[in-house]
Amino acid sequence: MTKLRGIIPILPAPFTDDGASVDxxxxxxxVETVIAEGAHGVALLGVASEFYKIDDAERRLMIETTVDQxxxxxxxxxxxxxxxxxxxVKDARHAEEVGADAIMIVPPSFIPPGSAAIIEHIHAVADSVKLPVVIQYAPNVTGVSIPVSAFLDxxxxxxxxxxxxxxxxxxGPLLSAIVEQTEGRMGVFIGNGCVQMYDSLERxxxxxxxxxxxxxxxxxxxxxxxxGDKATAFRLFNDLLPVLNHTTQAAELFVQFEKTILKARGVIKSDVCRRPNAVPDEAMRTMLRRYSDYMKERFGAPLMP
Structure with a gap:
């Protein structure tokens, strides 16, 4: 039986104004804000955390800080x-040692080694700890394709x-195949800003x-x-969809918009992303401000107070 469920946001890496250090x-x-809002868990060091711009010491301390908080x-x-x-394996064991509740494994993607080696990698990392395991499958980002049959194996x-x-x-098709063919034993989460959220819940x-x-x-x-109030869920999802369409156009833009919103809400002090980074032009920033007012009308609170 799977235990992870619900809304588990990926935490951004907040930096100082000069980008030199993690704040x-x-x-x-x-962490405190999303827990207070009712998140069912937290995840970190994903694409939304700019993991590819974090050094080893920062990585370890971010994990330890998050677990502590x-x-x-x-x-x-x-x-x-x-x-x-x-x-x-070393990273997975560190996460377990400091109190993480689950690990999420990204298949090797730089010079992809082939399906058999990727599956061997997943098994080796998963076997190194006694924690629940999430396999992150993002072929559009990593360039690594894995057939459904491999996940079922x-x-x-x-x-x-x-x-x-x-x-x-x-x-959707991958989600349905895994849920149906494992009879729910393998849980499926959705990322990519969850722009297919409602369809995924139905599946x-x-x-x-x-x-x-x-x-x-x-x-x-x-x-x-x-x-069981699917009508309300469908209406609310369609209310949110235009905002997601604007903020998820590219991964680096998504990270920047996330930080801009969190700074405007007073959750973080700086919305700096480490270079090289995407910089929204003024028209995109203006549209984000328009969506802030839109969210106040539809959900009772603006994106950026």
């Missing part, structure tokens, strides 16, 4: 992103909690892993769906 006080502020109130999921199996070979974060485009998704800046709207949709 760990602001990281604590983000969460204090057992919600599960903490840690992304394992190394291309080398030996390094990924992994599920058959493994015991314990196993999930996939489906970020293929579209995610049996265990939950969503969106960004951390707009947790409340996602929760409103999810809560309405699980209590």
């Amino acid at each position: 760990y006080a602001d990281l604590r502020s983000i 969460a204090a057992g109130r919600v599960p903490v999921v840690v992304n394992i992103t190394r291309n080398a199996t030996e390094l990924a 992994i599920e058959r070979q493994r015991g314990g909690e196993l999930y996939i974060k489906a970020e293929s485009v579209p995610p 049996g998704a265990a939950g969503m892993m969106p960004g951390a800046a707009m947790v409340a709207p996602y929760l409103a949709i999810y809560d309405a769906f699980v209590r």
Whole structure:
């Protein structure tokens, strides 16, 4: 039986104004904010965390800070992103040692080694800890394609909690195949800003892993769906969709918009992303401000107070 569920936002990495350091006080502020809003868990060191711009010491301290701030109130999921199996195993063991509740494994993507080696990597990292495992599958980002049959083979070979974060485009067919063919034993989460959230819930998704800046709207949709009020969930999702369409146009833009919103809300002090980064032009920023007012009308609170 799967236990991770609901809305588990990916935490951004808040930096100082010069981008030189991670602001760990602001990281604590983000964790506290999303827990107070009702998030069912937190995840970090994903694409939305700019994991590819974080050094080893920062990575370790971000995990330790997040686990400490969460204090057992919600599960903490840690992304394992190394291309080398030996390094990924070390990272997974560190996450377990400091109190993470689950790991999420990104298949090796730089000079992809082939399906057999990727599956071997996933097994080696998963076997190194006694934690629930999420496999992040984002072929549009990593360039690594894995057939549905491979995920089903992994599920058959493994015991314990196993999930996939489906970020293929579209995610629906993969989600349905896994839910149906594992009879729900393998839970499926959706990423990519969750722009297919409602369809995914209808197909049996265990939950969503969106960004951390707009947790409340996602929760409103999810809560309405699980209590059986699908009409409200569908309406709220379609209210949110134009905002997602604007903020998720590119990964780096999404990270920047996340931080801009969190700064405007007073959750973090700086919305700096480490270079090289995407910079929205003034028209995009103006549209974000328009959507701030729109969100106040539709959900009762502006994006940027």
